[in-house]
Amino acid sequence: MITTKKLMGLWGVLMLTASLASCTTEMETDDIDFESGIRLTVIHTGDIHSRLLPYDMDLMATDERIGMTQANEPFGGIARAATVIRKIRAQAQHSVHVDSGDVFQGAPIFNEYNGEVEIYALNYLGMDAFIIGNHEFDHGVSNLYDKLSKAQFTILAANYQWKPTQGNDMLPLRDVARPYTVINADGVKVAVIGMANYSSMSSSTYGDNSLGITVLENIQVVQSYINLLKNDANILTMVTHLGLGEDEDVIRKTEGLDVVFGGHLHVVLNPPKIIPDGRVDFDGEPDPKMVPLVHSGAFMKYVGHFDGVFYPDYQVRPKLYAGMNGDALRPWDLTLVTHKYTPIPIESNIAEDAELAHLMAPYERELARRLNLRHIVGYAPQTLKRFGTGGHDSPLGNFLADLMIMRQRVEADFGATNSLGIRTDVNQGPVTNDQLYNVFPFPNSLSSMYLSGTEVWTLLDYNTYRSMNRGCQSQLQVAGVRYTLDCHTAKRVVDDYLDIGYLFEYQYRTDAYNEICRKKTPRPSYCRISWEDKSNPANNIYDVHFAKDIKFVRSSCNMDKTDPTAENKPDITKCKNLNAYDEKCWHDENGNIKYKEDGVTIDDSACILRCEQIADTELGNYYACIESMQPQWVYKFATNDYMSHGGSGFSSLKYNTTQKNTGVALREVLIDGIEKQRSCYDRCIEDAGGLISEGGRFDPDNPGTCKRLQNCKDDTKKFETRWCKQLYKYSEQEVCLANLDTELDGTGASQCVGLDKTTDYDLCLRQKYGIYCNDKFFTNEIEACYVMGELGMLTDKTGAIVEGDQCKDKENSGSVYSRCVDSFITDQKYAKCVGLGIESEYDACVRQASVTAENICKDVACFIASTDGRQNSERPRNENLEDSVNSFSNGAAIMEALQAAGYDACY
């Protein structure tokens, strides 16, 4: 095993390098001639979400428009980004690097190291300022403090007021985080006001613990720091983790910012938005300055490169300064006059910064081993979306929720898990542990509890309220239950409450309901009397619901078929074993429910139980016993521990005393569920009515007739081949260490000391962009040697350049063969290397990939999920519209819209 000590040693080197990088020569502001203009370059990153290593993804049209190409997979990677960032900053005269926060959570490296690697990597980048995002708190306040105290960049959160947490010694987070910083960018003083997240900080009050943060009002905070800093800095910027709508709102309502860099929604604004600020002229007339608003995406998919040209304000608005001269003109008071912005895609054709890549490599390998990240759990014949096309049920969400209620010893009536607990799609291709960590990064476990019907209603009401603000896209993924989210009513209720002066907080709803339902005339149609005082209607108690038509799905009720090809028909008698079964309820020949008492058919509303058709596009249509929710009945509910602790505002669950935490991680539940599915091979046989040899139509040698299997083989081969390339990332020393780790129980590491730490590939990458290096190094190694020799790039271990001719003399010098020999010092291992030089190890690896793919597709599960429409919605409609409508007056509008479109919108 690689010991922590060793890792720390490597980081020691890193920290030294990083500190050297940050000690650049600096200028005094007085030396600079501002009148000839200043070009400030700002590197902007944000929402890195622990994606330090490159990853695969299906590009969205928006990515392709910016210039990404699917063929350049895998994307991202902080070592590649470092190459770009260092290059730009080396060119720029005055540059800063700011990050919008949420560097934590989203990849297994965070689950294992709690953010340590992220912070070290950012240190290496020489970043100047960083904003605290909502996910920074995911592993607790103590962890955040622990990690941030290792940071060599300034940590900002102007809108957080820190106070001691109850019962704990206050960790001095407030000593680590500052409201603003003034960066000296080679003589130009750039003030950065940092605004941390508040919209997604529900955990700051609803979770297990208070985080000890009071969030302050945006506009006041920003304007007061602008006023404080405007005479001490040349340029005023704001960097936020607020969200697009909030950023826009702050710009419009403050005066003095030059440019704003935001995050949280994971979107790229290309071009940046240009928002008029709240500036007024000396006469009090609006005289807005146009402020660029930059968002640069997430997951290190892009590096934002902003260039602004600034001139003294008196040159830009000469009329204002008429009659003044000299110092009164304040030549250091700069104003942005024009700008350019490019989001630079981080793709596989960019070389990794060798130093950073090497410093991360031990973590990476250690991680792969501990978590078995490359293990293939199943194969996804199609991309499984985290958001369904209609915005509610996603195939992935349905699959997980179904497994949750069916889990042994949970066996619940219904279940729900928060939609945003699912973080990315499962792409078409092999499903690995690594990918499942990206899909479910949170360590949430499965828990259960009992809820009364009324409590179920409250839960789904709250979900509707919460979803209403997000484009009526359900914030839950459910199983065993069907209902309608009446966002229209929810919106009306909230609007009405805001009208009478409530600051709508869902928790205080009961008082508010009564007030509005008693007072407002005419009484709104959404008010329902829950307790009536006939003598004095003013004492009536009212109730308001946002979730409608709640029903539970029970066992199947298909009629027994004599002809297996016939269509399913309903048979309510199949529901006999259920409590709500009533002999008086039956189906007529059209499948409609009827209620018959004493031979007379009457109103069917007395039937709690029906046998209704469920349309499932993946698994086929069937009939199921459907039971209306009864407020006084008790239902067993399966959920995750995050929600049962009141996360995301589900406080109605927090105080439930029947809670049981199974301790089984949701990720495990999912993996078990996937593994139980049949393989693509088996599914193909079944679909074709058996193998050809057994009289069926399926020919395993020609699986073209079954696309799933063919795709599985193609995709898996591609996956394995890529891994072969990855193997070559490591240097001799690393190969040596890795072999020791697996074979010698970690002893004898000294054998590796002194071995070359740089691969030829890395050397190549350092000088050129990557595709070229890939081509060169992953063909035959001897050929590669010649090519390198011709280019004068072949070096010996002392670093001296050697001629290409030496390739011949040395036979396999520089080949995998020789490296292998170097790595295995003892004689008996030497034998392992024989033959390697003839076919490069890479070639052998690729050859093996086809075989591996064949086997995998026979064995592992073919991951298919159902889509059967569990949640419906009624979106807000336009009624009684009033006055003018500004999209920017509603900060949530854009966020809601983004979510509706299935963007990576935030949290």
Place this chain on the structure above:
Amino acid sequence: MMKKYTLQSCLALAACMALAPMALSCVEKESKHVYGVHAFIVKTMPENGDYGSVFSPLKYPTAFSKDGVCPSGETCFDISVGAYAVDIEGNFLPEYNDTVTLSAEPGKVSSSEVTFVNGLLGQWEMVDGKPTKLIEGQKVGIRFTHGNVRIWVEDSMRKLKTATEYGLCFNDRETEDGVYCEPTLATGVSEEYVFEPQTVKMIQYNPEQKDGPSPLLKEYGQLKARKGHDLVVTNVVSTGFYITDLGDPDYNSLFIFTYSQPGRVEIGDRVCEVSGGIAEFTGMTQLQFPSWGIQNKERSTAEDIDPAPEDGEQGVGSCVDKETGIIRDCTEEELEAMNAIVDCSDQFFDHELTKAEKKAFAYLDPPAPRILSSDILKLNNVSDGSTGSDGNKLRTNPDQTNALERLEGAVVTVQDIRLSTDFVNCDDNGNGKIESNSEEADCRTDCQSNSTRCTEISNLESYDQWKAWTIEGEAEVSVASSSLIAGFDITKGCLSWIDPVTNRRMMRCPERHLKRLTGNLKQVLPGCSGSRFCYSSGFRPSMIMTVIEPRLSTDLIMDEEFNAESEKAFEECVNDKECLAACKEYGGACTCDKFEEYRRKVPSKDPNAPTSCLNRAVAQ
């Protein structure tokens, strides 16, 4: 000239504390830039001496002049650019002899690479060895400039001369005449030019390639209602809304992409301002990540205010005729109405409309829909036989297709059309998309070729587009947003089955006719969701789908009589086993009459194929 910069150990206090032990290892350097250029002082002179102002902005230039002559019908704007290099203290740097890049922000310049001579670009009057006054600069044309514009002068790639320089260059690039280093990012910008503010037409009209992408692609679009350029909402759909600029007769409409149905925006509302990134999505120009401010047409609160007419302002002299789309002089009434519109900056506009304002809003009514003939529709889907840059057959000469391009986003009407009768799902692997260069793509091409009345099902489900053809002329057009049209189900009464050979889901429907279809014109390049290739200059797509997005259920007028008969005949055929089998096998509309007619028109290659439903020689 070069100053020795003072060294400060660390930047921020926090970093200093963290790095205290390391501070000693910091090494003093003179400068990180080799030859000290820090900025350029830029002076420009417009050919006509006019820099423009808010009150009298310059006209939007659409072309570069050639040898001082502007192409006829276009607007040109020539300037002369001069600059000199300075170091960080603002001192003149005569040793700077490198190449710089010129650009207009926003806009384009005619020549972007120029070289300095002795630290200078252009001829300058020198006083005490320092440039003071620009005598004559480098002549360049600028175009596509709108709003406030500045000319950038940026240090460009620089040839490396010595080994020392080579060592200091971070990113070298080899060319035939030597090794070059990436630029230093030293920059200067010109004084400000004020051009006309953006209009929809500037975004939509590409003078170089009439059917090409927006010339302002990837710029920030900022549209504001102003006299003569009032903006009105013409349609609200599930992903955004359409606006039309009443001041231009063509290229006047634009889609605003809001991801989900925009709340509180309705047809007929006035758009005060709308801004967003200018993008092309599958061939359709749109604003993305928009912000908007809107005055709703309907109001509920009551308080009469008579808006005072604005002093001294006269309406613009030209109006677009709502019916014909021709520019003519405004009538008195129109001028009066235009003056009565409440200023968009009125934040407290919440009263019931006055008489004058009602008139004004009537003026804001969108223009009458243009009628699209089959001939015009065909411009988008008929090939002239040559091959395009994507390897496919080119469609008709793009210069002609601007008949459609100029109406992109506008409300149009097509008369007498028939809807698809055949449907096939080409998404074999069920991943929700059609892979290019695959059997799936071939399947889609077969379905979409003009000889069948076929719609691809995954396309229908993902994009909600069903194909249709004009009865006279057979021009193809697609209908979108069927979900908006209540009670209209194209699959009603259709026959569906799995084809045993291809294993694909097939569907055949009775032939149905629409008397009239109205909606906003969308143009879609299938399979061109966003790749750069689709929008590179000179790209000629082989096919553009013409899609019409209806606004209301009344935009679709069905031919009830014809449809009822057709549905009846279809049902009869489905009940006749032979006819049913034949129809399934050989395509075309599924009635006995239609089947015979179809078979006469398209003879089968299979000699055993039936020619009539009544001829029962069907091979099963």
